[in-house]
Amino acid sequence: MQRRILGLALAVVTVAAVAGCGSSDSGSSAASPAGDGKTTQVTVGVIPIVDVAPLYLGQKQGFFSSRGIELKMVTAQGGAAIIPGVVSGQFQFGFSNTTSLMLAQTKGVPIKSVVNGAASNGKVGADVTAVLVKKDSSIKSAKDLAGHTVAVNTLQNIGDTTVRESVRKAGGDPAEVKFVEIPFDQMPAALDGGRVDAAWMGEPAQTIAKAQGARAVASPFAETHPKLTVATYFTSTKIAQENPDLVKKFNEAMAESLKYASEHPDEARQILTTYTKISGDVLTKLTLPNWPAQVDTASLEKLAQLGEQDGIFGGKKPDIGALFS
Template identity: 30%
Template sequence: MKLRTFTAVLVPTLLLAAATGCGSSSGEQSKNAQGLDKVTLTLNWYPYGEHAPFYFGKKQAIFEKHGIDLTIQAGQGSQKTIQATAAGQTDFGWADTPALLGGVGQGMKVKSLGVFLQTTPSSVQFFTEENIKSPADLKGKTIATTAGDALSKTFPAFLKANGLSESDLTLQNIDAAGKMAAVISGQTDALLGFATDQGPTMQEKAGKPVSYLKFADHGLSFYSNGLLANEDTIKDKKDLVTRMVAATSEAWTAAAGNPSGAVDAMEGASQQLPSKAVLTEQFTATLKLLHTDATQGQAPGVNTEDDWNKTIAIFAEAGMITKAEPPATYWDASFAPKG
């Protein structure tokens, strides 16, 4: 595979300070004046439509009902969120399952508490005018990617599943924050990203339609984003973890029932927040990813061992993990939401 390197403007460093209110991984959780547990959740990226349920859950006092005073922090990618969670710099993280598998494989003491996006939004994204209709049309194209992230590591498996080789195209290594600019400027033909994230923003900025080749539509589906905590928190604060999982599942259920209200709840969440139209499109696309065939009709965040095994097998084959461990190595099923 041909590989070119480009350095984009770096995202400002995120300071995940313990002073934000997260308790230590052992001992008592900090409380606010009303006696609620002060809890931090670090997202996988700056707030975008996918995250609406957390803000809606705060606005509707769902987390408060479960005894939680929630602070939501922006992230800088799933890998950094997992690192921060493992280090006790945040109580909980929201991150991509492939990155979690890789982190656990590297010895990080973190576990999933439940995957909520159970069909991956991973995709190749491009302006519709590129006339890319199938994976075969990627031959000869230049695609913006970020070296080392889960998308770049699974892309070869996507190509293989569709009869392509890695030499059929060029990957241009670009910082995650610069991939959209590369496509808009014509530096690259497409980018690797979440269909629930960059595409709607790129479409609005450029004023022309964006299309997708979604991995899940072309032979490669796996678990995506979910809630996680470090193993000390899971062991020492079981009641808090149980309440956080229950509140998160309830918030997702409530947001799915009121998408417009959920998007409205994000107002002021970030200086980088997309427009309401983009947020609505992002969240609408996200809601289609909440279940596999095995979890239809169940509460958001309920997983199955079989679905976990399928995801683990994909990433073992892709080389992201050296050994396919049992699901319990990566996921604590004991906190599964009810209802």
């Protein structure tokens, strides 16, 4: 599914077609100056998850409006829908995990990362994603995942690639892990019901699963690289070339937003209630990612190498410098 949708970005993708992928709000079709000539309306394609909290927080704090940017966020189910939306001009910027962006680039999709989005916090056992098993499972470590079924939200992407690395580092055979695709919000029930032996979960799924008694046996992001750049905001190469001033202002506002979110974690948690259904104990207990303003090039090179090893990129090597510089 991911490869098919990304392939659509190589053709002329209509706004209506993209809007059908997880969002009922088509947003504006282009960055356009407002009537006073000082404000630019910008639509950003996002996923309603913890990672994008700085964007909403930055909007609230006025970091974008002070630079003449009027933000509008449009939600989609994942980066696979957001990427063609950016290329078609439905969104001026989008949010996606870095493996999806690398995959798109190797397929010739004209995109460019413009600013960091989210990163691993580097804490094994307390990172933003984890592989969880039932309390009474015989699986005690990542090594034991070999020969078992593990749920990931998208096959052939950042989840299974980093899980394999955790298994490899623990001394297990990553080729013996069977991956199945299940949406994050369905994983706690799938694990509790015995449909899978383990599940790689982000937030708030892992906090919900832990409340049901599940326990973590691996922290794939942190174990792959302690400063792993997980996701970034990106634009089309067309906008990057034709409107560099807008890209510069978005980068500056986003960098300020990332810094503010990092320094005000309680406000970052609270902003989640404005665009997700997260609340109560889950809100206070969930693990936040790190939000550095700059990507970590070494971690991206490691991720690209693992993706090549897994055959995700179809024999083509991602150009990290061109995509993320």
